[in-house]
Amino acid sequence: MAACSPALPQNTLAPAGEVARDILGLFQVIFWMAAVVFVVVQGLLIYAIFRFRRKPGDTAIPAQVHGNTPLEVAWTIAPAVILAVIAVPTIGTIGKLAEPPDGKPVAQVSVTGHQWWWEFQYPELGVLTANELHIPVGSRVNATLKSADIIHSFWVPRLSGKSDLFPGSRTTSRWFDADQPGEYQGQCAEFCGASHAHMKFRVIAQTQADFDAWVRAQKAPAAATTGAGATLFTNKGCGACHTIEGLAQGKVGPNLTHFASRGTLAAGEFVRNDENIATWLRNPLAVKPGSQMPNLGLSDSDIQTLVTYLQALK
Ligand code: CUA
Secondary structure: OHHHOOOOOOOOOOOOOHHHHHHHHHHHHHHHHHHHHHHHHHHHHHHHHHHOOOOOOOOOOOOOOOOOHHHHHHHHHHHHHHHHHHHHHHHHHHHHHHOOOOOOOEEEEEEEEEOOEEEEEEOOOOEEEEOEEEEEOOOEEEEEEEEOOOOEEEEEOOOEEEEEEOOOOOOEEEEEOOOOOEEEEEEOOOOOOOOHHHOEEEEEEEOHHHHHHHHHHHHOOOOOOOOHHHHHHHHOOHHHOOEEOOOEEOOOOOOOOOHHHOOEEOOOOEEOOHHHHHHHHHOHHHHOOOOOOOOOOOOHHHHHHHHHHHHOOO
16 A cells, blocks of 8 residues: 555556556456455355354254355356456457557657666667656657566556566567656566666656757767776776767667766666766665676776766766
């Protein structure tokens, strides 16, 4: 119940898009039918407990009854009817969520899950980013999902239901949308190792104009590929895992070309500011156990140089 508090950002009962509303509508139908079943079954149970309990003076064993054909037929048919009724909106909603929407424009995004971060690629726009998924309000997003390592699950409680991401050639996909500009929290929803709980992301819904401006900024060249920070980045081997266009082409960790355009770092773990970047660089494994980001043993001055450099990658 605490998890459903309206004050919390991952409240699936506060949908902010058509897809999330459809899912909530289905949930409510099933919830209230289940509630009626619960009350009836528990009511009968409590009635039986009190009505047939042993009373003072009862010495004989009660009549021993085996089998009651009308009752057994009834409690076979009743659940079958309930399930058949539930199947109608369930199948309808599944079908609706699986189909491309009528009329609305489509924004295509490829999502790749990694231990423990999210890669977002816009194949039609030539944009590659991490941990912050920008979407235009008024479009339906078609997310195709896959994993680079093990099974993860994509979940944005206020916008989208859960879909697993599988390694190998199998891709899954789902549609979702947002009504209003805003930020929505996402979270990996499939246990995927020591830092599963640290595999967060944000969906940033924007007006089409703001989204277009963001795309232009993401496609711009990297802010700096030379200077003390870029040299240190190269010398410490950061480029083996991270891409900065024009400087390094690592594919293990998030693309950092426009790192400072994001509000968070370490897969939503921290707000991006100097202090938090330094904390992360000083000992990534203390923040995210099992992370492939090693502890590089950086000196304080190296950390300061890298913080300054990363913060300039607008
Ligand atoms: Cu990825 Cu849990």
